[in-house]
Amino acid sequence: MKIAVAQLDAGTSPASNLERLSRAARERSSQDALVEALFFPELFDVGYRLRSLETEFAQEAPWSDMDLETLARETNLVLAGGMIERPAPGETFNAFKVFDPAHGLTAVYHKRHLVSFMGEPDYLRAGDALVSCAFGGLRWGLLICYDLRFPEHSRALALEHNVDVLAIVSAWPFPRRDHWRTLLRARAIENQCYVVGCNRVGTADRYTFCGSSAVIDPFGEVVAEAGTESEELLVADISPALVAEVRTRLPVRRDIRERSSDVR
Numbered sequence: 001m002k003i004a005v006a007q008l009d010a011g012t013s014p015a016s017n018l019e020r021l022s023r024a025a026r027e028r029s030s031q032d033a034l035v036e037a038l039f040f041p042e043l044f045d046v047g048y049r050l051r052s053l054e055t056e057f058a059q060e061a062p063w064s065d066m067d068l069e070t071l072a073r074e075t076n077l078v079l080a081g082g083m084i085e086r087p088a089p090g091e092t093f094n095a096f097k098v099f100d101p102a103h104g105l106t107a108v109y110h111k112r113h114l115v116s117f118m119g120e121p122d123y124l125r126a127g128d129a130l131v132s133c134a135f136g137g138l139r140w141g142l143l144i145c146y147d148l149r150f151p152e153h154s155r156a157l158a159l160e161h162n163v164d165v166l167a168i169v170s171a172w173p174f175p176r177r178d179h180w181r182t183l184l185r186a187r188a189i190e191n192q193c194y195v196v197g198c199n200r201v202g203t204a205d206r207y208t209f210c211g212s213s214a215v216i217d218p219f220g221e222v223v224a225e226a227g228t229e230s231e232e233l234l235v236a237d238i239s240p241a242l243v244a245e246v247r248t249r250l251p252v253r254r255d256i257r258e259r260s261s262d263v264r
Helices: 014-031 063-076 146-147 152-159 177-191 242-249
Strands: 002-007 035-040 080-090 091-100 104-110 133-136 138-144 167-168 194-198 201-203 207-210 215-218 223-226 234-238
Touching: 002 014, 002 177, 002 194, 002 215, 014 035, 014 063, 014 080, 014 234, 035 167, 035 194, 063 091, 063 104, 080 167, 091 133, 091 138, 104 133, 104 138, 138 146, 138 152, 146 152, 146 167, 146 177, 152 167, 152 177, 167 177, 177 215, 207 242, 215 234, 223 234
Parallel strands: 002 035, 035 080, 138 167, 167 194
Antiparallel strands: 002 234, 080 091, 091 104, 133 138, 194 215, 201 207, 215 223
16 A cells, blocks of 8 residues: 655644644645555644643644544545544543544554653553554554654564554654664564654754654665655555565564563
């Protein structure tokens, strides 16, 4: 299948951020009818402004699922990316949601690994479940930003969920760009799957984000990569046949001695 990765900046208004995403989706949908899915960055509705969740956004609510379901239907794209979710009073999650143009909301993942040194546990609850979903003839494992640093998370998705692609939506800051790029390739190589990394650019609070969104193939080769400062829209093909070929040519999985569930 063909996918698009929207490396975008985010402002202070959820409504303006939705318009930004809508423009990117409609542009891609009109320019290339073969694109089936579009990814957008972590917490894109609120622009990763955690300290403003209860104040600055009190007068303007973050996105609803219906907003994204409507956009997915109108553009005929699977929309997959990050937004705030508040299922109950006092519960706020960093969510990765997938919206199908025909079926609406089809998957919700809550970020399991919260970044303590960036204060995320002060504002967010951690999720407790691995989540994968299927679209475009592929199985996708969902991760958010800091999850990338925990190889056992990706390994469990690869072995227990048998994913073809690891999709990571992120707000990854400087000065750790080299970590981002290295870890994306490492997760692809060790799990013999595609990795799609969608990061944002711009600033929020005291953070400046490093972009460098990328698509990595199952052999660790960079299929497409964005720069560090500008909004960009990457387009790449994801091939189930290549996943199968790499796993057949280099059958690492049959030599595994410890399953991920044994080493948690």
